[in-house]
Amino acid sequence: MTETGGVIAKEWQDSFEELFDGAIDESNPPVKLFEHAYEGAVIATSYAEILLNQAIRRYGAEQEVKYPDTGYYLPVIRALSGEAVTKLGDLPPILNRMRSQVREELNFYNARLCGEATAYAAEIIEAINYLDPEKEHVPPWTGFLGDPVVRRYGILLVDWTIPGQAVITGKAKSTEALAKIIQDLQAKGFMIFMAYEVVDQAIDAGLKLGIDFIAFPLGNFTQVIHAVNYALRAGIAFGGIPPGERENTRDYQRRRVRAFVLHFGERDEVQIAAHFAAIFLGFPVITDQELPEDEQIPNWYVSNPNYDDIVQVAMEIRGIKLKIVDIPIPITVGPAFEGEVIRKGDMHVEFGGPKNIGFELVEMVDENEVEDGRIDVIGPEIDEMEEGSSMPIGLVVKIFGRKMQEDFEAVLERRIHYFVNYGEGLFHMAQRDTVWMRVSKDAVAKGFKARDFGELMIAKFKDDFPSIVDRVQVTVITDKDKVEEEKARAQQFYESRDERLRGLTDESVEEFYSCILCQSFAPNHCCVVTPERLGLCGAVSWLDGKASYEIDPNGPCRPIKKEGLIDEEKGIWEAVNEYVYTNTNRSIEECSLYSFMDRPMTSCGCFECIMAIVPEANGVMITTREYGGDTPCGMSFSTLAGSVGGGVQTPGFMGHGRGYVLSRKFIKADGGLARLIWIPTELKESIKDELIERAKEDGLGEDFIDKVADETVGVTAEEILPFLEEKGHPALGMDPLV
Ligand code: SF4
Numbered sequence: 001m002t003e004t005g006g007v008i009a010k011e012w013q014d015s016f017e018e019l020f021d022g023a024i025d026e027s028n029p030p031v032k033l034f035e036h037a038y039e040g041a042v043i044a045t046s047y048a049e050i051l052l053n054q055a056i057r058r059y060g061a062e063q064e065v066k067y068p069d070t071g072y073y074l075p076v077i078r079a080l081s082g083e084a085v086t087k088l089g090d091l092p093p094i095l096n097r098m099r100s101q102v103r104e105e106l107n108f109y110n111a112r113l114c115g116e117a118t119a120y121a122a123e124i125i126e127a128i129n130y131l132d133p134e135k136e137h138v139p140p141w142t143g144f145l146g147d148p149v150v151r152r153y154g155i156l157l158v159d160w161t162i163p164g165q166a167v168i169t170g171k172a173k174s175t176e177a178l179a180k181i182i183q184d185l186q187a188k189g190f191m192i193f194m195a196y197e198v199v200d201q202a203i204d205a206g207l208k209l210g211i212d213f214i215a216f217p218l219g220n221f222t223q224v225i226h227a228v229n230y231a232l233r234a235g236i237a238f239g240g241i242p243p244g245e246r247e248n249t250r251d252y253q254r255r256r257v258r259a260f261v262l263h264f265g266e267r268d269e270v271q272i273a274a275h276f277a278a279i280f281l282g283f284p285v286i287t288d289q290e291l292p293e294d295e296q297i298p299n300w301y302v303s304n305p306n307y308d309d310i311v312q313v314a315m316e317i318r319g320i321k322l323k324i325v326d327i328p329i330p331i332t333v334g335p336a337f338e339g340e341v342i343r344k345g346d347m348h349v350e351f352g353g354p355k356n357i358g359f360e361l362v363e364m365v366d367e368n369e370v371e372d373g374r375i376d377v378i379g380p381e382i383d384e385m386e387e388g389s390s391m392p393i394g395l396v397v398k399i400f401g402r403k404m405q406e407d408f409e410a411v412l413e414r415r416i417h418y419f420v421n422y423g424e425g426l427f428h429m430a431q432r433d434t435v436w437m438r439v440s441k442d443a444v445a446k447g448f449k450a451r452d453f454g455e456l457m458i459a460k461f462k463d464d465f466p467s468i469v470d471r472v473q474v475t476v477i478t479d480k481d482k483v484e485e486e487k488a489r490a491q492q493f494y495e496s497r498d499e500r501l502r503g504l505t506d507e508s509v510e511e512f513y514s515c516i517l518c519q520s521f522a523p524n525h526c527c528v529v530t531p532e533r534l535g536l537c538g539a540v541s542w543l544d545g546k547a548s549y550e551i552d553p554n555g556p557c558r559p560i561k562k563e564g565l566i567d568e569e570k571g572i573w574e575a576v577n578e579y580v581y582t583n584t585n586r587s588i589e590e591c592s593l594y595s596f597m598d599r600p601m602t603s604c605g606c607f608e609c610i611m612a613i614v615p616e617a618n619g620v621m622i623t624t625r626e627y628g629g630d631t632p633c634g635m636s637f638s639t640l641a642g643s644v645g646g647g648v649q650t651p652g653f654m655g656h657g658r659g660y661v662l663s664r665k666f667i668k669a670d671g672g673l674a675r676l677i678w679i680p681t682e683l684k685e686s687i688k689d690e691l692i693e694r695a696k697e698d699g700l701g702e703d704f705i706d707k708v709a710d711e712t713v714g715v716t717a718e719e720i721l722p723f724l725e726e727k728g729h730p731a732l733g734m735d736p737l738v
């Protein structure tokens with residue numbers, strides 16, 4: 001196994017542990033709490049041992065153990081002590097080490113060690129459960145959450161759109177009381193993990209649960225460990241913390257993962273031991289149980305029987321402050337509702353989309369062309385629309401701002417998608433003159449009106465862009481003729497923007513923009529965003545970077561002057577190198593913008609795509625977050641992500657945005673588009689027309705796209721090679737990549 005195991009087993013004591021100094025009133029220590037934690041850890045580790053022995057007898061020590069969709073083995077063990085567990089036989093020495101750190105002497109330090117041992121025990125029990133199809137994790141329980149789920153929320157975690165994680169366990173005093181708490185957390189945008197009876201209560205209450213609502217009903221008993229499994233992967237994936245660095249891992253969790261535990265109802269010993277696992281990682285526990293002073297630990301183990309302020313108290317203890325935006329509309333607005341899908345049967349009305357016309361436009365105007373806060377509705381209101389009907393829509397947002405620029409119109413316009421989607425009971429898709437929106441029956445029953453789109457825009461634009469947005473006026477149009485008329489006007493805007501974008505090349509600008517937003521999660525990662533290479537998350541274009549800098553010069557994006565050209569082909573500039581070096585904690589000395597083979601850009605964890613070299617085919621393949629399957633480089637997206645993430649340079653592998661595939665600067669130094677030998681059909685379909693155009697432009701011919709293999713051709717190098725040869729793929733005749 002790994003060498004780290006022995007090192008870690010030694011007594012450790014360093015700066016992270018200082019966090020707990022002085023937490024205990026030594027004249028009256030919470031001995032009973034420690035005792036429960038000790039007993040709980042003994043029960044948990046003994047139970048794990050019994051199950052492990054049974055499993056080894058039944059399946060053999062060579063039996064493979066793993067969770068689905070992860071490149072991090074058993075993440076608790078991987079993150080904390082570094083072992084890459086792959087088979088049952090790897091587990092006994094690990095479990096024994098944990099058992100030996102469960103000590104009878106009752107103090108806070110030992111209680112935390114009991115917590116850690118309990119986390120390992122739960123991890124082992126869960127891993128064994130995954131061997132048994134009978135215990136297969138069945139809906140509504142999610143069980144283990146795969147890496148795609150961890151990464152899906154990368155950006156939202158990073159920019160604190162998701163303000164924290166609430167782990168809710170036990171059984172609340174009533175379904176209604178729990179519903180109130182969960183709805184409160186959802187409205188605040190929290191990520192929620194649930195285990196034990198609260199899951200059933202939440203389902204009974206008809207709450208919106210699941211991946212799209214970032215509320216995960218994990219399951220029962222040891223399944224609560226999957227919340228920890230989620231959090232710990234963030235440290236490796238985004239933080240670049242090497243597996244096994246226990247103190248750095250805990251430090252990262254404490255600083256970056258703003259989690260807390262809410263425990264409702266009776267607690268048994270094992271649960272209390274598990275609470276100490278949370279504390280071990282730096283997360284406080286708040287329970288609704290009435291506890292005497294000497295069964296609590298200030299700031300760490302707190303009794304708060306009052307349901308009305310328990311969320312508030314938890315947030316205060318964990319140091320979470322919210323940006324409060326009060327929007328005067330009758331529905332809740334928050335990121336928890338972003339992924340909400342409104343089915344036909346649940347919708348009151350739909351706007352635009354495939355069946356009707358629609359458009360949205362943000363337009364910069366002069367001071368005297370806007371009346372701040374004014375909302376006009378031209379055409380019928382929602383309550384005059386027939387249930388299930390399809391209507392035209394036009395949203396015109398006029399913005400005046402002293403620092404507003406025409407270039408920002410498109411940046412702000414794209415925000416409309418998020419603003420609308422954050423509304424509970426609202427759905428928004430696409431953009432410009434292809435928009436498609438739905439409003440649910442529930443939202444209409446609560447009194448949602450077309451006019452409220454205006455309220456939403458005004459509040460959000462002012463709140464999110466205070467320094468460039470001074471005045472906002474919105475016109476919501478539902479009258480068909482007026483929509484037609486204004487849409488024609490909007491199309492002129494779109495056309496001139498596209499014209500401008502076409503002229504926007506890396507050569508035509510004076511500066512690039514950095515983005516270090518992800519450093520709150522990945523401290524050594526820095527994106528360099530150019531007109532022809534967007535951020536790897538796909539969410540930050542050069543214009544976005546520019547707007548972001550204008551909005552907040554101290555924010556994540558800064559201009560980097562394009563000075564000191566070192567290598568034009570590879571895209572290396574002295575100024576870029578310097579910037580990257582000083583902004584990656586001096587870990588990345590040089591970085592080339594147009595090569596993935598030589599000093600490529602680093603990857604944090606929220607990449608939309610990953611490219612990887614396929615030496616056999618002398619080319620490069622790309623896989624996407626959407627496509628979970630195997631690929632010709634021998635690794636799935638999840639596994640690849642495990643090795644390229646965390647802010648390191650990995651020649652031959654690189655995370656990038658979907659848009660980069662169509663860029664003229666696409667791995668230019670390595671041969672460009674001609675190297676592309678495999679992409680999943682999902683990506684192929686979504687960029688088909690543009691890809692054909694780009695290939696033609698590079699002289700690769702109209703049928704280049706047909707020479708690029710996909711999963712229908714094969715998912716190994718051997719499978720696709722005959723295809724590439726038969727089609728005469730250009731990569732096969734190019735200079736060797738390695
Ligand atoms: Fe993170 Fe890069 Fe996207 Fe910025 S551009 S948010 S650093 S991935």
Ligand code: NI
Pocket residue numbers: 337338339340420421422423424425426427
């Ligand atoms: Ni929504």
Ligand code: CU1
Pocket residue numbers: 154155158518537604605606607
């Ligand atoms: Cu990122």
